[in-house]
Amino acid sequence: MTAATQRPAPPRWTGERRGAIGVVLLVAMVWSISGLDVTLDRLLGAPSDAWAILRQMIPPAFARVAARGAVGKVFESVYIAWIGTVIGALLSLPLAFMAAHNVAPIWIRVPIRQLFNAIRAVPELILAVILIPITGLGPWAGTLAIGIHSIGTLGKWATESIESIDSGPIEAVESTGGRWVSSMRWAVFPQVMSTISSYWLFRFEINVRASAVLGMIGAGGVGSELVSHLVFRDFPAASAVLALTVGVVLTIDTVSAAVRRRIITGGVGGDDSSRSAEALSDLTGINHR
Amino acid sequence: MTPTPGQSTRPERPRLRARTVGIAAALMAFSVFAAREVGFDPSTFWEVWSNPLWEKFWPIPWDWVFDSGNVLQPFVETFQIATISTILGCGLALPVSFAMSSLTTPNRPTYLVSRAVMNVVRAVPDLFWAKLMVTAIGIGAFAGAWALTIFSLAVMVKLFSETVDGADPGPLEAARAAGGRHAPSLRTGILPTVFPDYVAHALYVFELNVRASVVLGLVGAGGIGRVLEAQRQFFRFDRVLGMLVIIFVVVWVIEQVSVSLRKRLI
Numbered sequence: 001m002t003a004a005t006q007r008p009a010p011p012r013w014t015g016e017r018r019g020a021i022g023v024v025l026l027v028a029m030v031w032s033i034s035g036l037d038v039t040l041d042r043l044l045g046a047p048s049d050a051w052a053i054l055r056q057m058i059p060p061a062f063a064r065v066a067a068r069g070a071v072g073k074v075f076e077s078v079y080i081a082w083i084g085t086v087i088g089a090l091l092s093l094p095l096a097f098m099a100a101h102n103v104a105p106i107w108i109r110v111p112i113r114q115l116f117n118a119i120r121a122v123p124e125l126i127l128a129v130i131l132i133p134i135t136g137l138g139p140w141a142g143t144l145a146i147g148i149h150s151i152g153t154l155g156k157w158a159t160e161s162i163e164s165i166d167s168g169p170i171e172a173v174e175s176t177g178g179r180w181v182s183s184m185r186w187a188v189f190p191q192v193m194s195t196i197s198s199y200w201l202f203r204f205e206i207n208v209r210a211s212a213v214l215g216m217i218g219a220g221g222v223g224s225e226l227v228s229h230l231v232f233r234d235f236p237a238a239s240a241v242l243a244l245t246v247g248v249v250l251t252i253d254t255v256s257a258a259v260r261r262r263i264i265t266g267g268v269g270g271d272d273s274s275r276s277a278e279a280l281s282d283l284t285g286i287n288h289r
Numbered sequence: 290m291t292p293t294p295g296q297s298t299r300p301e302r303p304r305l306r307a308r309t310v311g312i313a314a315a316l317m318a319f320s321v322f323a324a325r326e327v328g329f330d331p332s333t334f335w336e337v338w339s340n341p342l343w344e345k346f347w348p349i350p351w352d353w354v355f356d357s358g359n360v361l362q363p364f365v366e367t368f369q370i371a372t373i374s375t376i377l378g379c380g381l382a383l384p385v386s387f388a389m390s391s392l393t394t395p396n397r398p399t400y401l402v403s404r405a406v407m408n409v410v411r412a413v414p415d416l417f418w419a420k421l422m423v424t425a426i427g428i429g430a431f432a433g434a435w436a437l438t439i440f441s442l443a444v445m446v447k448l449f450s451e452t453v454d455g456a457d458p459g460p461l462e463a464a465r466a467a468g469g470r471h472a473p474s475l476r477t478g479i480l481p482t483v484f485p486d487y488v489a490h491a492l493y494v495f496e497l498n499v500r501a502s503v504v505l506g507l508v509g510a511g512g513i514g515r516v517l518e519a520q521r522q523f524f525r526f527d528r529v530l531g532m533l534v535i536i537f538v539v540v541w542v543i544e545q546v547s548v549s550l551r552k553r554l555i
Contacts, residue, residue: 029376032369036430036511046426046435053425079323086320121541125416125504126533129521134340139327144337213416217507220327226417227508230424238421246412253412 057239065240070225074244077221078252080142080214081207087143088150089200095151096158096196097184103162103170113159119152124210128219139220146207146214154203161195162188198260205256212245345526354531360516364539367512370433370505371498377434378441378498379491386446387475390453392461395471403446411443415501419510430511437501441494448490452483489551496547503536 098104099112127145135141169187178186215223222245229238354360385403387393394400419436426432461478469477506514513536520528 025376028372032373032376032434035366035369036373036434038431042426042431046431050422050425050435053421076326079326082320082323083327083329086324117541118537121537121544122533123500123504125507126517126536129507129517129529130346130526130533131337133345133521133524133526134337134342135333140329140333143327143329209412209414213414216416216420223416227420230420233424242413242417245414245417246409249412250408 053235056235057242059236060240060243061234061236062240062243065225065229065237065244068225070222070241070244073215073222073225074248076139077211077215077223077245078208078248080139080146080211080219080221081204083143084146084211085150085200085204085207087147088154088203091147092151092155092158093196096155096162097188099155099159100162102165102167103180103184103188112155116152116155116159119148120156121152122149124149124214125217128214128217132217132219137218137220142211142214142219142221145219146210149210150203150207154199157199158192158196161192161199165191194263198263201256201260201263205253208249208252212249342526345524346530347527349531349534350527351531353528354535360513360532360535363506363513363516364535366430367502367505367514368499370430370437370502370512371495374434374437374441374502375491375495375498377438379445379487379494381438381442382445382449383487385442386449386453387479389446389450392456392458393453393475393479407443407446410439411447415440416504416508419505420508423509428509428511433502433505433510433512436505436510437498440501441498444497445490445494448493449483449487452486452490453479456483485554489554492547492551492554496544499543500540503540 095112095115098108099116101109104112124142124145127148128141131141131144135144165188169191170183173183173187211221212223215221215225216227218224222241226238226241226245229235229241385407388395388399388403389407391400394403415436418439419433422432422436423429426435456479460482461474464474464478502512502514504514506512506516507518509515513532517529517532520526520532
């Protein structure tokens, strides 16, 4: 090789590949649009229709929806999410110990893992559709649906965190003659509990959103309020309900994220200014570097 | 405790602190209160279990389920909604994500505004968007596609802007030092390094969209959920269960394919 640096050869076939991907995407788009029953005037009219409704939404009629008890409905959604998370957490924790490959034998591990996978594949709303005829309309249907669905994700996350532990303490307990239960209690539990409880909180954040949606099919919470206002085309009231929901969701996300960080790091690190910057970035989602 | 020579001391047992007890008590109290609010009662578990209505879910009418007009056709519609909204949402997400990352944003106001707007958009649940769109532009798959496009955009910018945040700034600096303008610098300095993640995230968003588009029909936004809702209102729970089995299998297959593709990409 000479002293002059050589340019690396450009990768081959990039142009052809790009073209192929472009064609595939284009075909996929055309195919999907063909099923959506789109006409040109609908397509052109949609933005102005959406804009017209957006204009009617301002200003939101907070006083009117508050008088109808919308604030209570928002809190009902939070209660549903909380109890659903508690049910999911309590049921998933023992199951996770039976599903982790480092602490459970294969004959019990495989069926429980498949159970987690199966539960995760069914959305809360579908569960609620099944449960509503059984429990009747109301918050209990939503709570059960969220509780059952949470078992799947919480169980999977807890299993993964049990599988990633340090095996030393387990050996220590076994070498002193401890039984399986003692090694779980004294070797595994202390190592995983901080991570698992932060997963519970994270799931609670997700469940707040899910329970707001569940109300739309009558499973309790704020969704029913939104639907009834939209059905009667009462847009100021609908936007007020929407704003309340978004406010509560963002507040819970912020508080819960702060608590989770406290659980994981074991303390609020850094000086005061970095702490408030963190709080601000949580609140606004804006990263102050 | 003073250590005796030749013997190790036991570490002291952690003491229960008043604050820990207080927090635990507060959480318990809140749980009990919330449980009463949602109508929790241990006996309801048994009531749910022993409800005679469960019999209406059985047996599954398979010939109805596999009759192409009943389930297959709306299912295709569901896929069409998921596909178009993934493509549109992820396409729009590319420039918005670049605006939302402090590494690649063109200027400070763009950065602040795009972050604030996207946070609010993401805080609105997907079915709320669907219901809003159904009200605004009419019942059907068209409204569902709009709603899911917004939803995909919100999820995608969150995932992808974090990837861009973590990208290697070196090539971008090099492109800028060579006098590149903003867009070409991003195109050559950042995009090649983050593109595999972009595709992986897009596949994940497609997975989410398939799940979401299954339930869109419950609020009138087209797809398989429309049939589900109709059969539910006719109290044909056996048909509902049959459809759920199909949905379950399809969602599961898509997840497996997408997970294995994503593993290969990253």
